[in-house]
Amino acid sequence: MSNENALFDEDFEDVFSDDPLADLVRPAAEAESAGEADVEAAPDGVVADNDAGMISPAEPAGGDAMLPAISIKLFYERQETRGLMEVCAHDRRMGRATIECIPGGIPAAIAYMSENPTPNLLMIESSDSAAQVLREIDALAEHCDETVKVMVIGAVNDIMLYRQLMARGVSEYLVPPFQPLQIIRSIGDLFINPDAPFVGKQISIVGAKGGVGASTIAHNLAWALSENVKVNTTLVDLDLSFGTTALDFNQETPQTVADALLAPERADDAVIERLLAKPTDRLSLFTAPATINQIMDIPDEAYSVVIEGARRNVPYLVLDLPHMWSSWMLNTLVASDEVIIVCQPDLASLRNGKNMIDQMKAKRPNDHPPRLVLNMSGVPKRPEIPVKDFAAAIGVEPEIILPFDPELFGTAANNGQMISETDATSKSSQAIDHLASTLTGRTIVPQEKSFLKKLLGK
Numbered sequence: 001m002s003n004e005n006a007l008f009d010e011d012f013e014d015v016f017s018d019d020p021l022a023d024l025v026r027p028a029a030e031a032e033s034a035g036e037a038d039v040e041a042a043p044d045g046v047v048a049d050n051d052a053g054m055i056s057p058a059e060p061a062g063g064d065a066m067l068p069a070i071s072i073k074l075f076y077e078r079q080e081t082r083g084l085m086e087v088c089a090h091d092r093r094m095g096r097a098t099i100e101c102i103p104g105g106i107p108a109a110i111a112y113m114s115e116n117p118t119p120n121l122l123m124i125e126s127s128d129s130a131a132q133v134l135r136e137i138d139a140l141a142e143h144c145d146e147t148v149k150v151m152v153i154g155a156v157n158d159i160m161l162y163r164q165l166m167a168r169g170v171s172e173y174l175v176p177p178f179q180p181l182q183i184i185r186s187i188g189d190l191f192i193n194p195d196a197p198f199v200g201k202q203i204s205i206v207g208a209k210g211g212v213g214a215s216t217i218a219h220n221l222a223w224a225l226s227e228n229v230k231v232n233t234t235l236v237d238l239d240l241s242f243g244t245t246a247l248d249f250n251q252e253t254p255q256t257v258a259d260a261l262l263a264p265e266r267a268d269d270a271v272i273e274r275l276l277a278k279p280t281d282r283l284s285l286f287t288a289p290a291t292i293n294q295i296m297d298i299p300d301e302a303y304s305v306v307i308e309g310a311r312r313n314v315p316y317l318v319l320d321l322p323h324m325w326s327s328w329m330l331n332t333l334v335a336s337d338e339v340i341i342v343c344q345p346d347l348a349s350l351r352n353g354k355n356m357i358d359q360m361k362a363k364r365p366n367d368h369p370p371r372l373v374l375n376m377s378g379v380p381k382r383p384e385i386p387v388k389d390f391a392a393a394i395g396v397e398p399e400i401i402l403p404f405d406p407e408l409f410g411t412a413a414n415n416g417q418m419i420s421e422t423d424a425t426s427k428s429s430q431a432i433d434h435l436a437s438t439l440t441g442r443t444i445v446p447q448e449k450s451f452l453k454k455l456l457g458k
Contacts, residue, residue, distance in 0.1 A: 063199045063200055063201040063202050063311060063317075063337045064093050064184075064185070064188070064199075064337060065093070065188070065192055065199045066092075066093050066094075066095060066096060067093055067094055067096060067097045067184075067187060067188055067191055067192070068096060068097075068191055068192075069096040069097065069098075070096075070097050070098075070119075070120035070121060070191055071097070071098050071100075071119040071120050071121070072097055072098065072099045072100070072119060072120065072121045072123060072187070073100050073102065073109075073112070073119045073121070073122055073123065074099065074100070074101045074102065074123040074124075074125075075102050075103075075104055075105055075106065075108045075109040075112070075122075075123070075124045075125065076101060076102070076103060076104075076105065076125045076153075077103075077104075077105045077125045077126065077127055078125065078127075080176075081125050081153060081176075082101045082103075084178075084180060084183065085099060085101055085123075085183070086099075086101070087180045087365065087366070088180045088183050088184055088366075090365065091180065091181075091184055091365070091366050092334055092335060092363070092364060092367075093184050093188065094184060097187075105124060105125055105126050105127075106124050106126050106128075106133070106136040106137070106140060107136065109122065109124050109140055110136065110139055110140050110143060113140060113143035113144055114143045118143075118144050118145040118147075118148045119148065120148070120149065120191070121148070121149045121150075121151065121187065121190065121191070122140075122144065122148055122149070122150045122151070123150075123151045123153065124140070124150070124151075124152055124153070125152075125153040125154075126152065126153070126154060126155070127154075127155040128155075130156075130158055130160065130161040130164070133152070133154065133161065133165075134161070134164055134165075134168070137150075137152070137165065137168055137170065138168070141168065141169070149171040149172075149190045149191070150169070150170045150171055150172075151170075151171060151172040151173075151174065151186065151187070151190070152165055152170055152172070152173045152174070153174050153175070153176070154173060154174070154175050155175065156175065157175050161173075171190050172186055172189075172190065174186065179366075180365075180366045181366045181367075184366065199308075199311050199312065200234075200311045200312070200313075200314045200315045200316055200317050201315065201316050201317065201337045201338065201439075202307070202311055202317045202319065202335065202336045202337050202338070203221070203316065203317065203318050203319065203336065203337065203338045203339075203340065203439060204319045204321055204332060204333050204336040204338070204339050204340070205217055205218040205221065205318065205319065205320060205321060205340045205342065206321040206322075206323070206329075206333065206339075206340075206341060206342070206356070207323045207341075207342045207343075208341055208342065208343040208344075208348075208349040208352040208353035208356060209323065209343075209344075209348045209349055209352050210323045212342045212343060212344050212349060212375055212376070213342060213375040213376060213402075213409075214320070214321070214323070214342040214375075215237075215239070215243070215244055215245075215248075215320050216248075216375075216409065216413075217340070217342050217373055217375060217402075217432070218235065218318055218319070218320035219235065219244075219245060219248045219249070219320065219418065220418050220419055220420065220429075220432045221318060221340075221432055221435060221436060221439075222234075222235035222283060222318040223283065223418040223420060223421075224418075224420060224432050224433050224435070224436035224444075225316050225318070225436045225439070225440065226280060226282035226283035227280060227282065227283065227420070228420060228433050228436060228444045229433075229436045229437065229440050229442050229444055230282065230442075231282070231315050231316055231440060231442070232282050232283075232284075232314050232315055232316070233282060233283055233284070233314060233315070233316040233317070233318060234276065234283075234284040234285070234286060234310055234313065234314040234316070234317050234318070235283065235284070235285050235286065235318045235320065236257060236286040236306075236307070236310055236317065236318070236319050236320065237257060237285075237286060237287050237288040237320045238257065238288065238303070238319060238320060238321055238322060239288050239290075239320065239321075239322035240257070240258055240261075240288050240289060240290075240296055240298075240322075241288075241289075241290065241291065241292050242288075242290060242322070243287065243288025243289075243290050243320065243322075244290070245285055245286075245287045245288060245320065246277075246285075246287040246288070246290065247290075247413075247416070248413060248416065248418075249277075249279050249285060249416060250279075250415075250416025250417075251277045251279060251285060251287065253277045253285070253287040255274070255275045256275070256286070256287050256288055256289040257275070257286040257287065257288060257289075257306065258288070258289045258296060259275055260272060260275055260286075260306045260309070261296070261298045261302045261303065261306055262296065262298070262302075264299075264301070264302040264305040264306055265305075267305060267306050267309050268309065269309065269312060269313060272286075272306070272309050272310060272313060273313065284313075284314065286310060298328075300326075300327050300328040300331065303328045303331075303332060304328075304331065304332075304335075307319070307332065307335075316439075316440070319332065319336070321333075330359075330363075333356075333360060333363075334360070334363045334364060337367070338368065338371065338439060339360050339364075339370040339371065340370070340371045340372075340373055340399075340435075341353050341356055341357060341370050341371070341372055341373070342373045342375050343372065343373070343374055343375070343390075343394075344374070344375060344376050344377075345374055345377055345384040345385045345386075345387065345390050346384065346385065347385065350385060350390060350393055350394055353372065353394050354393065354394045354395060356370065357369070357370045357372070357394060357395055357396060358395070361395075369396055370396065371396070371399045371435075372391075372394065372396045372397070372398045372399060373398060373399055373400055373401075373402070373435070374387065374390070374398045374400075374401040374402065375402045376402065376403075376404045377401050377402065377403055377404060378403050378404045379404045380404075387401060399435055399438065400431040400432070400434060400435050401431070402427075402428045402431055402432075403427060403428065405426070405428055408422060408423055408426055408428060409428075419432070420432070420433070
């Protein structure tokens with residue numbers, strides 16, 4: 001046992017408390033009137049207000065990395081604890097770990113360890129008194145290797161017991177209730193190498209059907225993250241044949257993401273950095289070649305290698321995914337920290353979007369559900385499914401709803417600009433800013449124009 005990961009005394013209370021939830025960051029104009037607003041008023045850009053959209057300030061600074069290939073033995077007393085670990089075992093972050101659940105608590109752990117090799121992580125549950133727990137831990141220590149990590153699941157929030165356990169080399173002490181993600185991240189804190197490369201948050205954006213504007217949302221979101229929220233962001237365009245990132249940002253890029261995908265074994269941090277375009281100090285672009293002269297048959301593993309390489313270089317990675325379905329697409333979406341599905345309020349978007357959302361909920365049970373963006377709402381003379389009915393049928397409330405505004409988006413596209421540059425006060429721009437705030441937990445502070453800019457009309 002080792003106490004290298006013992007918590008400081010002043011952090012003790014946080015170990016047992018649920019992650020606090022902060023209110024959604026909402027545009028000021030909408031926050032004032034949202035109290036009685038109905039969902040059907042959303043086509044004007046109103047942001048949905050629901051508990052699922054809340055952001056916890058305790059979220060890690062980066063994305064969630066996969067655990068290494070470790071063996072975990074849980075000696076439980078309550079069936080609830082076993083059920084919790086079975087949920088954890090199916091989480092995307094635990095794909096390489098092996099978990100075995102054995103009833104009997106600490107006495108069963110002592111009997112097992114006396115005859116079997118020590119696992120990488122020993123999780124033991126006990127509802128006994130503090131004195132009994134300490135006696136059993138001392139007995140267990142005689143049968144464990146010094147390198148084993150031990151996590152104790154106790155019954156009481158006892159600071160003295162906590163300190164005694166830490167002094168004996170216990171790595172972590174938790175008291176229910178807790179959620180699967182808390183357990184997974186607690187395990188990750190024990191085994192993920194602190195010297196390993198940083199892993200940024202991966203945000204994948206995909207359209208429920210072609211032409212819904214998913215790329216436009218991805219590009220404007222990446223801009224909002226970098227220029228309005230002020231966090232370094234990389235946008236990766238994975239629509240190799242028809243991607244529009246270079247056009248939308250008015251960039252000429254002789255090298256593209258295809259150069260990395262065609263030679264993933266050479267795509268180290270230095271190579272990826274050279275391939276990126278830099279339209280601003282905070283925003284980097286991995287553009288697509290957007291050519292049909294060459295049919296590129298990219299192995300699934302190449303996408304994983306390049307995406308992981310890009311994640312190591314930046315806090316936020318936005319993936320502009322093509323409208324298609326394949327094994328690499330599914331793997332990329334499942335591995336994402338956030339999934340955003342863009343729809344229009346029509347039947348095809350409803351059917352496809354629901355299929356994708358249901359799939360992601362099943363594959364990512366401990367992550368935030370896929371976020372829904374309704375785009376191009378309110379097209380004149382076009383029959384549309386009402387927002388309230390659309391949300392009820394698809395199973396999630398929309399995070400933001402963007403109105404049909406061809407003049408704003410057309411002007412921005414023709415000028416090689418984002419809508420925030422074209423009209424920062426528009427409802428669409430404010431909605432995208434809200435989405436960026438929700439994903440980061442940061443508030444966007446409006447920048448006041450200088451007197452000179454006001455005179456120049458900029």
